[in-house]
Amino acid sequence: MTEPTKQPPKQKSANPLPLKERMKVPRQHMLEQPPLERATNFTEVNLGYSEELARQEAARCLECAKPVCMIDCPVGVKVKEFVQLIVAGDFMGAAAKIREDNVLPAITGRVCPQEDHCEGGCLMGKKVQPLGIGYLERFVADYEQRHLDISNLPKAPPTGKKVAIVGSGPSGLTAAGDLVQKGHEVHVFEALHEIGGVLVYGIPEFRLPKGIIRQQVDYMRAMGVVFETDVVVGRTVTIDELMEEEGYDAVFIGTGAGLPQFMGIPGEHLNGVYSANEFLTRINLMHAYEFPRYDEPMLDFRGKNVAVIGGGNTALDAIRSALRLGAGKAFILYRRSEAEMPARKEEVKHAQQEGIEFQVLAAPLEFLDDGKGWLAGARCQKMALGEPDASGRRRPVPIEGSEYEIPLAAAVIAIGTSANPIVQSTTPGLNTNKRNYIEADPTTQRTSRKGVFAGGDIVTGSATVILAMGAGRRAAKSIHEYLTTPGTW
Amino acid sequence: MFKIQHAEFLAPGIKRFVIEAPRIARKQKPGQFVILRLYEQGERIPITIEHSDPERGTIRIVVQSAGKTTNLLNSLNTGDSILDVVGPLGKPSEIQNFGTVVVMGGGVGTAMTYPTAAALKRAGNRVISIVGARNKELVILERELREVSDSLMITTDDGSYADKGFVTDKLRQLIENGTRIDLVLAIGPIPMMRAVAEMTRKEHIRTIVSLNPIMIDGTGMCGGCRVLIDGKSEFACVDGPEFDAHRVDFAVLVQRNSMYRAAEQKSMEEFQRETQSQLDTVHAGQTGACAVEGDGR
Numbered sequence: 053m054t055e056p057t058k059q060p061p062k063q064k065s066a067n068p069l070p071l072k073e074r075m076k077v078p079r080q081h082m083l084e085q086p087p088l089e090r091a092t093n094f095t096e097v098n099l100g101y102s103e104e105l106a107r108q109e110a111a112r113c114l115e116c117a118k119p120v121c122m123i124d125c126p127v128g129v130k131v132k133e134f135v136q137l138i139v140a141g142d143f144m145g146a147a148a149k150i151r152e153d154n155v156l157p158a159i160t161g162r163v164c165p166q167e168d169h170c171e172g173g174c175l176m177g178k179k180v181q182p183l184g185i186g187y188l189e190r191f192v193a194d195y196e197q198r199h200l201d202i203s204n205l206p207k208a209p210p211t212g213k214k215v216a217i218v219g220s221g222p223s224g225l226t227a228a229g230d231l232v233q234k235g236h237e238v239h240v241f242e243a244l245h246e247i248g249g250v251l252v253y254g255i256p257e258f259r260l261p262k263g264i265i266r267q268q269v270d271y272m273r274a275m276g277v278v279f280e281t282d283v284v285v286g287r288t289v290t291i292d293e294l295m296e297e298e299g300y301d302a303v304f305i306g307t308g309a310g311l312p313q314f315m316g317i318p319g320e321h322l323n324g325v326y327s328a329n330e331f332l333t334r335i336n337l338m339h340a341y342e343f344p345r346y347d348e349p350m351l352d353f354r355g356k357n358v359a360v361i362g363g364g365n366t367a368l369d370a371i372r373s374a375l376r377l378g379a380g381k382a383f384i385l386y387r388r389s390e391a392e393m394p395a396r397k398e399e400v401k402h403a404q405q406e407g408i409e410f411q412v413l414a415a416p417l418e419f420l421d422d423g424k425g426w427l428a429g430a431r432c433q434k435m436a437l438g439e440p441d442a443s444g445r446r447r448p449v450p451i452e453g454s455e456y457e458i459p460l461a462a463a464v465i466a467i468g469t470s471a472n473p474i475v476q477s478t479t480p481g482l483n484t485n486k487r488n489y490i491e492a493d494p495t496t497q498r499t500s501r502k503g504v505f506a507g508g509d510i511v512t513g514s515a516t517v518i519l520a521m522g523a524g525r526r527a528a529k530s531i532h533e534y535l536t537t538p539g540t541w
Numbered sequence: 542m543f544k545i546q547h548a549e550f551l552a553p554g555i556k557r558f559v560i561e562a563p564r565i566a567r568k569q570k571p572g573q574f575v576i577l578r579l580y581e582q583g584e585r586i587p588i589t590i591e592h593s594d595p596e597r598g599t600i601r602i603v604v605q606s607a608g609k610t611t612n613l614l615n616s617l618n619t620g621d622s623i624l625d626v627v628g629p630l631g632k633p634s635e636i637q638n639f640g641t642v643v644v645m646g647g648g649v650g651t652a653m654t655y656p657t658a659a660a661l662k663r664a665g666n667r668v669i670s671i672v673g674a675r676n677k678e679l680v681i682l683e684r685e686l687r688e689v690s691d692s693l694m695i696t697t698d699d700g701s702y703a704d705k706g707f708v709t710d711k712l713r714q715l716i717e718n719g720t721r722i723d724l725v726l727a728i729g730p731i732p733m734m735r736a737v738a739e740m741t742r743k744e745h746i747r748t749i750v751s752l753n754p755i756m757i758d759g760t761g762m763c764g765g766c767r768v769l770i771d772g773k774s775e776f777a778c779v780d781g782p783e784f785d786a787h788r789v790d791f792a793v794l795v796q797r798n799s800m801y802r803a804a805e806q807k808s809m810e811e812f813q814r815e816t817q818s819q820l821d822t823v824h825a826g827q828t829g830a831c832a833v834e835g836d837g838r
Contacts, residue, residue: 243760245578245585245625253762282627284760288564312764314774321774321793323800327764333757334765338584344811347584347609348757349804425796472761474779 066140079181080109087405094257101191109184110138120173126522129153147196155229158264161190164518165396197267202274208235213535216300218285221249222517223306223508226524228277234532241283253337286474302503302531309509310472319419324427328366328466353461354378361385362466363393370464383409387448429459497527543626548619551681554606556615563598565628571656572634576759578625580826587756589653603652609808622827630759631782638665640723645671645708647729654728659689667691671711677702709736738786748786752777769793
């Protein structure tokens with residue numbers, strides 16, 4: 053990674069617009085499907101920038117001497133440099149610049165919470181609106197997909213070292229992409245039948261089309277990464293077997309935070325109550341919204357009430373999916389207020405535009421039975437905000453006597469996940485913390501087992517795509533050092 | 542892609558497959574299952590592994606036609622392929638020398654009891670097997686079970702073979718005769734497992750059942766296969782599939798398995814109406830790209 057201070061300080065700008073003028077240009081909006089139209093389909097909501105809009109937006113960049121955008125990026129994308137290449141009209145150059153640090157630009161351009169990273173620190177944001185860095189990244193990545201010939205990618209000279217990547221989610225794909233560029237032989241093992249982990253089973257088509265993931269994976273295949281689906285590491289083959297019998301010199305574990313959490317309230321076993329993972333897996337991975345063309349079914353709740361419990365991106369993905377499946381009334385039940393919601397701001401805005409109702413400061417106490425084992429509704433309780441808790445957010449406090457009932461045909465629990473134990477329980481000597489997440493050094497991503505590295509949600513608990521990618525990137529750097537410098541562990 | 546090395550009907554609607562799956566064959570233990578997906582638009586279904594051969598790199602499964610997917614699967618033959626086979630999943634059966642074990646198989650469940658019965662026999666148990674089927678034609682694995690059992694009893698609902706009645710009749714006889722039973726393993730239709738559980742609960746005989754709820758990923762990720770055990774949710778794919786029968790809420794299992802009945806019927810009707818085109822879809826997928834790259838393991 054290039055340090056920001058090493059940037060040539062007085063490079064001539066390709067941008068003819070004086071700095072003062074740049075502040076006056078408004079942030080360019082990305083085209084979107086109209087809310088009422090998109091609420092009935094699974095096609096992508098955002099439609100992207102045209103070349104003209106991209107260049108107009110890029111021209112807003114102030115070219116800061118100390119680009120906070122890059123410093124705030126978990127994978128260190130050289131934002132200023134790629135944006136200047138857009139200004140100059142060199143879109144392929146911009147794509148290559150992003151790829152130096154980010155092997156999944158079409159994905160991060162769509163799902164990264166930019167407000168918490170690059171755009172959050174953007175100087176323009178202090179006065180007007182921040183530079184649309186996410187939109188620009190997406191534009192460049194999509195442009196690259198349309199114009200790049202992946203049959204002829206340059207390959208690094210082979211090092212003769214083999215690395216196994218466990219899990220093909222954001223951390224695994226990033227580590228794989230970085231390691232293959234260094235000339236290592238990289239095999240990615242995936243438990244499901246599709247590559248992408250949470251990107252394919254968790255994030256819906258309308259936010260991240262499967263075709264985009266497939267293109268990014270094809271790009272990695274062209275670079276030489278080998279993918280093997282239908283392998284549950286820990287069950288189908290163990291980490292020890294990979295290292296001792298199959299000749300892998302290092303292993304990266306990026307298995308994600310797998311197990312869905314339930315609330316432990318009465319009625320969770322009723323037909324119609326889902327974990328967010330199941331609800332979204334049915335829809336995204338198994339295409340239940342295309343039943344009967346696809347075999348996987350989903351309950352028919354057309355015209356009926358559906359509630360999702362939770363306030364994160366997963367909760368919003370689930371409720372917006374329910375709306376698209378024809379729910380009459382789709383609402384979020386969240387125990388804190390909108391300000392504390394961990395979801396991306398753009399998703400909250402999009403959901404509100406589409407007609408999702410936000411019942412905040414409310415939580416279910418019990419799911420109600422229709423007498424035949426099917427969900428009939430929920431008994432809820434109103435909340436008030438108390439003192440901040442360990443997470444720094446104000447703690448929800450139940451209001452006595454505020455109980456109320458709502459009729460529901462389906463309820464989706466999206467309150468988080470816990471560690472999937474399969475790899476930990478089958479890998480002797482791999483240290484875990486109290487919550488059974490894998491212990492890994494935050495800089496080197498090394499675990500307690502020699503040659504075994506870990507990163508992403510299986511280390512940190514549920515976080516974001518970009519944070520997992522950051523861990524994958526650090527792990528790749530550290531694995532490369534381990535493989536090329538004898539005696540380093 | 543996982544090649545079907547051999548396929549044969551054991552009984553009407555019940556087919557046995559030998560599938561090339563070297564990684565799974567090497568790791569499988571009795572009681573574990575695989576999840577299959579036949580083609581790109583297909584669902585994922587769990588099926589217990591009946592036997593595995595690590596040397597040859599094959600596993601065996603026995604499948605009864607019930608819905609669309611199992612009907613499609615049972616239309617496949619030697620030389621065809623299955624798009625996805627993942628496993629071995631679930632906790633293996635607990636194998637130790639319990640003393641006397643009664644192994645009860647109902648219908649196609651008989652095939653699922655076989656690997657555990659064999660392992661229990663190898664562990665030194667006295668194995669009494671009871672196999673039940675609707676009629677003579679549907680009695681499966683008689684020879685295999687006989688080889689691993691100290692005694693084998695067979696019942697048919699209509700009396701067309703061996704003794705007329707249910708497997709529970711035989712269990713009651715054993716209990717009434719004063720046979721010391723240290724463990725019962727029962728695998729079959731839910732009403733059968735429930736009836737066994739009720740009978741052994743009164744006698745305080747430890748009883749294990751293998752549950753088959755609706756499942757998607759099979760690795761603990763989705764939570765769709767949750768079953769109520771002593772009033773608490775557990776996941777059949779990672780905490781099971783075998784559970785203490787006396788702790789299982791069978792009513793909730795029946796209720797949750799009925800969740801998609803309408804859609805399942807719709808799929809089945811469509812399959813019956815357009816059997817050939819559905820089969821063509823499956824076969825078309827077999828000439829396509831390989832799901833497993835690299836060394837093919």
